Amino acid sequence: MTNVLLSPWETPFDLPPFDRIDDEDFAPALETALIEHNAEVAAIVANPEEPDFENTIAALEGSGAALEKVLAPFFALAGADATPRRQELQRQFSPKLAKHFADISANAALYQRIRAVWDRRDDLDLDEADARQLFLVHRGYVRSGAALTGAQADRMKQIKERLAVLGTEFTQNLLKDESDWSMDLAEADLEGLPDFLVDAARAAGEEKGKDGPVITLSRSLIVPFLQFSPRRELREVAWRAWVSRGAFGGETDNRAIAAEILALREERAKLLGYDNFAGYKLETEMAGEPAAVRNLLMEVWEPAKRQALADQEVLSAMAAEDGVNGPIEGWDWRYYAEKRRKAEHDLDEAALKPYFQLDKMIEAAFDCANRLFGLEFKPLEIASYHPDVRVWEATRNGEHVAIFLGDYFARGTKRSGAWCSAIRSQAVRPREQAPVVVNVCNFAKPPKGRAALLSYDDARTLFHEFGHALHQMLSDVRWEGVSGTSVARDFVELPSQLYEHWLEVPEVLEKFAVHVDTGEPMPKAMLDKVLGAANFDMGFQTVEYVASALVDLEFHDGAAPADPMAKQAEVLEALGMPRAIPMRHATPQFAHVFSGDGYSSGYYSYMWSEVMDADAFAAFEEAGGAFDPDVAKSLEENILSMGGSVEAAELYERFRGRLPGVEALLKGRGLAA
Numbered sequence: 128m129t130n131v132l133l134s135p136w137e138t139p140f141d142l143p144p145f146d147r148i149d150d151e152d153f154a155p156a157l158e159t160a161l162i163e164h165n166a167e168v169a170a171i172v173a174n175p176e177e178p179d180f181e182n183t184i185a186a187l188e189g190s191g192a193a194l195e196k197v198l199a200p201f202f203a204l205a206g207a208d209a210t211p212r213r214q215e216l217q218r219q220f221s222p223k224l225a226k227h228f229a230d231i232s233a234n235a236a237l238y239q240r241i242r243a244v245w246d247r248r249d250d251l252d253l254d255e256a257d258a259r260q261l262f263l264v265h266r267g268y269v270r271s272g273a274a275l276t277g278a279q280a281d282r283m284k285q286i287k288e289r290l291a292v293l294g295t296e297f298t299q300n301l302l303k304d305e306s307d308w309s310m311d312l313a314e315a316d317l318e319g320l321p322d323f324l325v326d327a328a329r330a331a332g333e334e335k336g337k338d339g340p341v342i343t344l345s346r347s348l349i350v351p352f353l354q355f356s357p358r359r360e361l362r363e364v365a366w367r368a369w370v371s372r373g374a375f376g377g378e379t380d381n382r383a384i385a386a387e388i389l390a391l392r393e394e395r396a397k398l399l400g401y402d403n404f405a406g407y408k409l410e411t412e413m414a415g416e417p418a419a420v421r422n423l424l425m426e427v428w429e430p431a432k433r434q435a436l437a438d439q440e441v442l443s444a445m446a447a448e449d450g451v452n453g454p455i456e457g458w459d460w461r462y463y464a465e466k467r468r469k470a471e472h473d474l475d476e477a478a479l480k481p482y483f484q485l486d487k488m489i490e491a492a493f494d495c496a497n498r499l500f501g502l503e504f505k506p507l508e509i510a511s512y513h514p515d516v517r518v519w520e521a522t523r524n525g526e527h528v529a530i531f532l533g534d535y536f537a538r539g540t541k542r543s544g545a546w547c548s549a550i551r552s553q554a555v556r557p558r559e560q561a562p563v564v565v566n567v568c569n570f571a572k573p574p575k576g577r578a579a580l581l582s583y584d585d586a587r588t589l590f591h592e593f594g595h596a597l598h599q600m601l602s603d604v605r606w607e608g609v610s611g612t613s614v615a616r617d618f619v620e621l622p623s624q625l626y627e628h629w630l631e632v633p634e635v636l637e638k639f640a641v642h643v644d645t646g647e648p649m650p651k652a653m654l655d656k657v658l659g660a661a662n663f664d665m666g667f668q669t670v671e672y673v674a675s676a677l678v679d680l681e682f683h684d685g686a687a688p689a690d691p692m693a694k695q696a697e698v699l700e701a702l703g704m705p706r707a708i709p710m711r712h713a714t715p716q717f718a719h720v721f722s723g724d725g726y727s728s729g730y731y732s733y734m735w736s737e738v739m740d741a742d743a744f745a746a747f748e749e750a751g752g753a754f755d756p757d758v759a760k761s762l763e764e765n766i767l768s769m770g771g772s773v774e775a776a777e778l779y780e781r782f783r784g785r786l787p788g789v790e791a792l793l794k795g796r797g798l799a800a
């Protein structure tokens with residue numbers, strides 16, 4: 128019998144036939160698909176004809192179709208419905224896939240063909256889309272080290288392997304420090320703590336086999352403890368442990384690992400011909416070079432510091448009333464900020480919740496997409512990979528655009544967080560296909576027969592992920608490799624963060640934030656509070672973030688520091704870091720930077736995207752409204768439909784007529800002078 132994963136699916140919209148796929152189909156299908164992919168690559172290499180765009184670049188993009196067909200449904204399940212069997216399969220598949228793709232990118236004969244096409248690029252008469260495809264494929268191979276030979280190629284392989292080991296060690300050490308450390312609390316120490324925190328501390332105590340409640344260094348315990356505990360001496364003990372994790376000395380200490388990682392990254396960049404790792408890393412980003420990142424961060428730094436120091440005055444005065452002498456310390460900030468928040472912006476979550484119904488928020492996201500881009504969403508009665516998954520067809524003027532899946536509720540088999548992924552990406556080549564996009568969230572499932580209610584943060588998440596989904600659904604490019612969200616890391620959050628702004632448009636909340644029982648719109652005073660609370664303590668939040676981003680940048684822009692802790696101290700000293708604010712992630716805990724390469728020299732990208740989303744939304748406001756049709760059309764034509772088919776900076780300039788400035792971000796964060 129043929130494997131269902133490898134046969135034609137013959138389903139509506141060619142959706143994966145989840146009801147017919149058995150978990151035991153995956154492993155044999157993967158084996159077959161890997162062999163097929165290797166054979167396709169071997170055939171490209173063995174082609175006796177002179178390498179050209181079609182027989183090399185297009186053929187390479189066209190290879191691996193069976194593999195894609197197996198992996199798309201598998202990864203959908205592995206993220207959102209990971210039963211123990213599927214987890215086991217994923218553990219088997221990960222190293223196999225890593226090796227498979229590493230072997231292809233290190234295939235010297237294949238690289239020679241790509242190089243031959245690249246060298247003749249000016250004679251090939253390629254149009255913009257094909258030229259871009261050639262450029263990206265060639266650059267990807269060169270950056271992975273395919274052009275290196277002999278001892279250099281061997282050294283590159285060693286460095287990559289060593290970096291993978293060090294990244295894993297860094298992560299595991301950090302986890303160990305976070306789970307090993309704990310502070311016992313006596314019953315009297317629970318005074319002032321909210322119920323949810325008391326429950327969590329008791330549960331943590333039980334898990335550790337203690338008699339009473341404990342505070343651990345898990346973010347969900349330590350942060351609320353620092354916010355709510357009136358016991359200053361306990362806050363100090365907990366805070367000192369929190370900011371020192373990864374640097375307790377002994378076997379789990381991450382400081383030497385960080386130094387070795389930085390040195391290896393520098394060596395890797397130099398082998399590839401770059402001055403340093405930041406130069407290598409930023410080459411493919413919208414920022415392009417370290418100076419652009421530094422300039423942006425410094426433009427935000429001074430206003431943020433000014434605001435943080437002003438807030439510090441207010442909080443210190445509050446602390447003085449409690450008998451604290453002198454300026455507040457790191458272990459005081461969250462406690463007094465929480466007191467201040469309650470006094471100035473208290474939002475009663477319980478009173479707010481009935482106004483944020485899941486179904487109404489989905490309707491709101493769809494309605495905005497309709498007003499902006501003319502999309503219509505029709506629910507389909509199609510079973511997907513789990514009974515909770517809802518399926519819609521997106522159309523425009525009656526034409527099919529995409530299939531959109533919404534998988535909103537938390538369950539034990541779903542990993543935490545929220546994300547958007549494409550089960551199939553829009554493309555014309557190698558195969559013409561319409562997108563199938565899924566948004567996965569972790570909202571609490573209501574009891575049977577009751578409406579699902581969200582927090583305001585949940586509603587933001589829904590809009591955020593739907594913004595990514597629009598980037599996929601409205602994609603209109605030739606090559607699958609640049610489709611939808613296949614863009615630079617510092618550009619990918621633009622559509623998602625931008626879409627969050629429509630949730631804050633008063634007319635949207637007035638229409639869709641209606642009470643679950645009465646259907647009444649949210650009272651004006653409550654609406655103002657919701658919108659006003661967004662900027663609270665932004666000085667602190669911006670300072671702790673920007674300091675981390677600048678330390679990350681300076682680690683990689685120049686010679687690798689032999690002592691990263693000394694380098695960190697030097698950078699903070701030069702910035703004039705406010706003493707009561709620690710970095711959001713100090714070096715020994717900076718998993719974004721040291722657990723892997725993803726955000727190394729790239730931690731800035733959250734703020735880079737925020738600068739753009741604030742600036743891009745301002746384009747609507749300047750044009751006369753959140754639903755201005757001309758700006759919406761330009762957003763689709765220049766950004767949402769373009770994927771990575773053109774450089775991000777060029778796309779942004781086409782949309783806005785210029786590159787983004789930080790003014791709108793400072794205004795949005797309440798930091799403008």
Ligand SMILES: [Zn+2]
Nearest residue numbers: 591595620623
């Ligand atoms: Zn996102």
